[in-house]
Amino acid sequence: MTIDMADLRQRFSERQYKLTPQRQIILQAFIDHQDKHLSAEDVYTIVRKQSPEIGLATVYRTLELLSDLEILQKLDFGDGRSRYEINETNTPHHHHHLICLSCGKVKEFEDDLLETLEAVIARKSRFKIVDHQVKFYGYCRECQEESDDS
Structure with a gap:
């Protein structure tokens, strides 16, 4: 949007x-x-x-x-x-982020794969979850390619 x-x-x-x-x-x-x-x-x-x-x-x-x-x-x-x-x-949930440890680039990841896990956690803990944030740290394609070239 x-x-x-x-x-x-x-x-x-x-x-x-x-x-x-x-x-x-x-x-x-x-x-x-x-x-x-x-x-x-x-x-x-x-x-x-x-x-x-x-x-x-x-x-x-x-x-x-x-x-x-x-x-x-x-x-x-x-x-x-x-x-x-x-x-x-x-939007019911924020998007998640992919963060490159080398160049610092941040990319958004739209798929919300945690809804099932969130429901299980809420039920088991009797905790009303209203949102979550996930950050994945690693290396973007460009930094991986630079590393492979070295």
């Missing part, structure tokens, strides 16, 4: 927050890079080309607000930087 600025404006309105010009520019970076998992530094690099007056501190504050409002999902891939992506709230 592709999310656009109209969807995001609606989310701000529902939460009674203003969509300031700076927030709109930062959100546009996510719309334009929906296939990426952007860090604050990535967003800053993108937005300063269009709006050099937006500082890194503004980017950090805005990302935290957008995460708190559940407009963005904050992710930790174990590399010391938080990354963000648009939170597609209409």
